[in-house]
Amino acid sequence: MNYTGNHSYKVSNTKRYKKKYNNIIRMLRKDKLLYLMAIPGIIYFILFHYVPMYGISIAFTDYSIYKPMSEASFIGLENFNKLFGTFGFNRALRNTIIISIYNLLFSFPAPIILALILNEVWNKTFKRTVQTVIYLPHFISWIVILGIFSAIFSSSTGVIKRLAEMVGYSGKVQNIMNLQSTFRAFLVGTNIWKTAGFGTILYMATLASINPELYEAAIVDGATRWQQTWHITLPGLRSTIVILLIMRAGRILNANFEQIYALYNPFVYEVSEVLETYIYKMGIGEAKFSFSTAAGVFKAIIGFILVVVTNWLAKKIDSDYGIY
Amino acid sequence: MSKTKSGKIFQYIFVIILLVYGFMTLYPVCHVIMYSISDPKKAMGGGLFFLPKGLSFESFRLLFQTKEVFIAYRNTIFVTVVGTCINMIMTAGLAYPLSIRRFIGRNFISLAIYFTMLFSGGMIPLYLLVESLGLIDSIWALILPGTISAWNMFIMRNYFQGLPCELEESASLDGASPMVILFRIILPISKPMLAAIALFYAVVHWNSYFNCILYINTQSKQTLQVFLRSMLTYTSMQQMATATDLDALGELTEESVKMATIVVSVIPMLIVYPFLQKYFVTGIMIGSIKG
Numbered sequence: 001m002n003y004t005g006n007h008s009y010k011v012s013n014t015k016r017y018k019k020k021y022n023n024i025i026r027m028l029r030k031d032k033l034l035y036l037m038a039i040p041g042i043i044y045f046i047l048f049h050y051v052p053m054y055g056i057s058i059a060f061t062d063y064s065i066y067k068p069m070s071e072a073s074f075i076g077l078e079n080f081n082k083l084f085g086t087f088g089f090n091r092a093l094r095n096t097i098i099i100s101i102y103n104l105l106f107s108f109p110a111p112i113i114l115a116l117i118l119n120e121v122w123n124k125t126f127k128r129t130v131q132t133v134i135y136l137p138h139f140i141s142w143i144v145i146l147g148i149f150s151a152i153f154s155s156s157t158g159v160i161k162r163l164a165e166m167v168g169y170s171g172k173v174q175n176i177m178n179l180q181s182t183f184r185a186f187l188v189g190t191n192i193w194k195t196a197g198f199g200t201i202l203y204m205a206t207l208a209s210i211n212p213e214l215y216e217a218a219i220v221d222g223a224t225r226w227q228q229t230w231h232i233t234l235p236g237l238r239s240t241i242v243i244l245l246i247m248r249a250g251r252i253l254n255a256n257f258e259q260i261y262a263l264y265n266p267f268v269y270e271v272s273e274v275l276e277t278y279i280y281k282m283g284i285g286e287a288k289f290s291f292s293t294a295a296g297v298f299k300a301i302i303g304f305i306l307v308v309v310t311n312w313l314a315k316k317i318d319s320d321y322g323i324y
Numbered sequence: 325m326s327k328t329k330s331g332k333i334f335q336y337i338f339v340i341i342l343l344v345y346g347f348m349t350l351y352p353v354c355h356v357i358m359y360s361i362s363d364p365k366k367a368m369g370g371g372l373f374f375l376p377k378g379l380s381f382e383s384f385r386l387l388f389q390t391k392e393v394f395i396a397y398r399n400t401i402f403v404t405v406v407g408t409c410i411n412m413i414m415t416a417g418l419a420y421p422l423s424i425r426r427f428i429g430r431n432f433i434s435l436a437i438y439f440t441m442l443f444s445g446g447m448i449p450l451y452l453l454v455e456s457l458g459l460i461d462s463i464w465a466l467i468l469p470g471t472i473s474a475w476n477m478f479i480m481r482n483y484f485q486g487l488p489c490e491l492e493e494s495a496s497l498d499g500a501s502p503m504v505i506l507f508r509i510i511l512p513i514s515k516p517m518l519a520a521i522a523l524f525y526a527v528v529h530w531n532s533y534f535n536c537i538l539y540i541n542t543q544s545k546q547t548l549q550v551f552l553r554s555m556l557t558y559t560s561m562q563q564m565a566t567a568t569d570l571d572a573l574g575e576l577t578e579e580s581v582k583m584a585t586i587v588v589s590v591i592p593m594l595i596v597y598p599f600l601q602k603y604f605v606t607g608i609m610i611g612s613i614k615g
Contacts, residue, residue: 024428027426027428028428031426031427031502033502033503034421034424034427035427037417037418037420037421037502037506038417038418038421038422038427038433040414040417040418041414041415041417041472041477042418042433044418044471044472045436045437045440045472045474047453048450048453048468048471049440049444049445050440051445051453052444052445052446052449052450052452052453053443053444053445053449054445054449055445055448055449055450055452055453056445056446058448058449058452114345117338117341120334120335120338121335121339121342122335126339126342130345132598132601133349133350134346135597135601135604135605136349136350136353136594137349139527139531139593139597140531140590140593141530141531141532141533141549141589141590142531142533143531143533143549143550143552143553143589144552144586144589144590146553146556147356147552147556147582147583147585147586147589148352148353148355148356148586149352150556151355151356151359151582151583151586152355154370154579156368156370157359157367157369157579158370159355159370159372161370161371162370162371162372163372193348193349193352197349198604198608201608201609202608205608205609225330225331225334257534258533258534261534262533262553276447279446279447279448280447283447283451284448284451284538289452292447293446293448293449296445296446296447296448297446299446300443300444300445300446301443303443304442304443307442308442
């Protein structure tokens with residue numbers, strides 16, 4: 001029979017789904033080994049990343065070392081209410097934000113400035129040597145850093161005492177690692193010491209990708225160094241800087257746990273106890289599992305919102321952005 | 325660049341700034357190394373250490389008299405070597421299939437993994453999970469929870485995706501299994517990227533300390549960084565069970581032995597670093613390539 005006119009070749013819905021299903025089965029079978037290869041990795045993520053997410057539910061119970069899982073009962077948002085009234089939590093939140101802001105103000109620009117200066121140096125050997133030197137602290141652990149700077153700032157065996165003597169100061173010298181007034185500066189300083197050098201790599205790569213013809217044309221037009229920097233170099237870095245800055249801001253609740261836990265001590269808890277160290281203290285130290293998980297949930301949710309918003313902003317600025 | 329007079333002045337300024345910064349980077353390390361090989365009595369006064377104050381390896385001798393340092397070293401080496409191997413196998417094992425276009429569920433799985441970079445259950449649920457798996461006080465607690473870093477996995481996946489797809493397609497049409505394709509074709513081409521990622525993982529293992537504090541209770545399973553930390557934070561020398569002449573020297577040598585322990589913890593990194601530096605740099609470059 002001949003079909004003419006407006007006959008539409010519609011297959012019934014069930015037939016279409018069945019065909020798709022069969023296609024998928026066929027493709028799975030063909031690439032069986034490929035899917036098998038991915039399974040261990042997927043299991044890893046489910047087990048160590050998704051299962052703990054489910055553990056968030058304990059934040060809504062009163063589970064702790066005094067009340068084991070079997071006895072723990074659902075208490076809703078009680079932990080959260082208690083949390084926001086707790087001195088320790090509020091102090092931790094305050095410190096977290098303050099330290100993150102200090103880092104944004106000082107640790108963030110440091111590699112940029114270093115990269116700009118490095119970029120201007122004529123002597124290639126000098127440049128390479130400096131780079132090798134400044135990348136080094138990135139590979140040193142925070143515990144070693146604790147040891148090194150404890151030695152440097154020690155009031156008895158350190159460097160400060162001798163330096164003070166050299167300029168004629170003979171009074172008592174204190175270890176800045178134990179003083180509340182200097183500890184945050186110490187944190188930022190060591191953060192720069194460890195991360196700024198290695199951080200220049202990314203910016204150097206961006207600087208290298210700026211078209212040299214732009215500079216040549218500018219020089220022909222008689223532009224000074226400052227004009228070249230202002231009109232060519234900085235705009236070339238602009239989108240990288242803005243994106244990284246936005247991302248950093250999104251992680252404002254994550255003030256560098258490994259650093260702070262390694263370097264802080266009871267003298268300076270007041271100014272440096274942050275959310276993550278507080279969670280550790282409450283949860284592992286005092287076994288108040290549900291209470292500290294509540295703090296963790298707070299941090300995770302606020303953090304998630306911040307990161308999603310900042311990632312979205314970053315994408316708006318440069319649509320190629322994103323590792324995903 | 326034109327070498328004008330003002331250009332030259334700026335060069336001097338920049339060079340000086342970099343020299344100062346480089347000095348501030350290196351001096352602290354130098355201070356510790358020199359202190360550790362100084363005579364403990366002379367070093368006690370403090371001050372600047374560009375050279376040792378009286379040569380003495382006493383602090384190292386005392387340090388190596390304990391067995392804890394060797395145990396800690398052994399543990400860290402085990403975790404670093406075994407851990408990195410497991411990291412690489414698992415990460416590549418996931419990254420490669422996800423890089424294949426026809427992999428069903430690819431986008432969903434990638435998104436689910438990306439989500440774990442944005443949100444996590446937190447420290448306590450993870451601890452409780454590790455506990456319920458019976459891994460507390462096991463050295464595997466230092467390796468398994470961090471088996472695959474989502475960040476590194478995406479770097480690998482993106483790199484594999486960037487390779488010409490004809491490679492995989494033609495081999496697959498010829499009947500090669502994915503394992504064969506991965507090992508015979510893809511991995512050999514990816515050596516620079518693999519070296520960089522392996523180094524990233526290795527450095528993290530070597531320097532990690534908190535997971536050991538969290539999960540491990542027995543001293544014989546401690547890693548190097550935790551051993552160092554206990555040396556730095558406890559001033560009593562009762563740690564050093566085997567050496568008896570320590571009590572006599574007391575406080576003098578305590579500081580020097582601390583310095584020696586720091587040196588011992590950081591020396592491998594210092595030695596290995598200059599040779600591997602270029603791999604790290606390429607790693608960052610690869611990681612920063614968009615898309």
